[in-house]
Amino acid sequence: MVYSDIVMDHFKNPRNVGEIKDADGVGGVGNPTCGDMMTITLRIKDNIIEDIKFKTFGCAAAIATSSIITEIAKGKTLEEAKNITRANVSDELGGLPLIKMHCSNLASDALKKAIDDYEKKINK
Secondary structure, eight states: OOOOHHHHHHHHSOSSBSOOTTOSEEEEEEETTTTEEEEEEEEEETTEEEEEEEEEESOHHHHHHHHHHHHHHTTOBHHHHHTOOHHHHHHHTTOOOGGGHHHHHHHHHHHHHHHHHHHHHHTO
């Protein structure tokens, strides 16, 4: 399996790793087929993703997609972040092998779940 240089960089040097304590939004996803587990935490200020962190247990593609989605989403409005697709994630990484495309789904799903969690909290 061949990964792009961008995938390998984000795998070896992931950005925004960790967890935001008392996060405004938390989204977790997992894929039982491959064992990948992701959690994204958000800090929101004035409808903008001010900070974003991730924790991922999984393969190189899962870690790379988690890392890149934090870079894509940081500084975006919630509406802009909700529109980030799995294709955006894959494109930013210079592509993913077809067998690893599900990882980009997990990353975008985890982000959307974190945003949904935040919106549920503020709309109570």
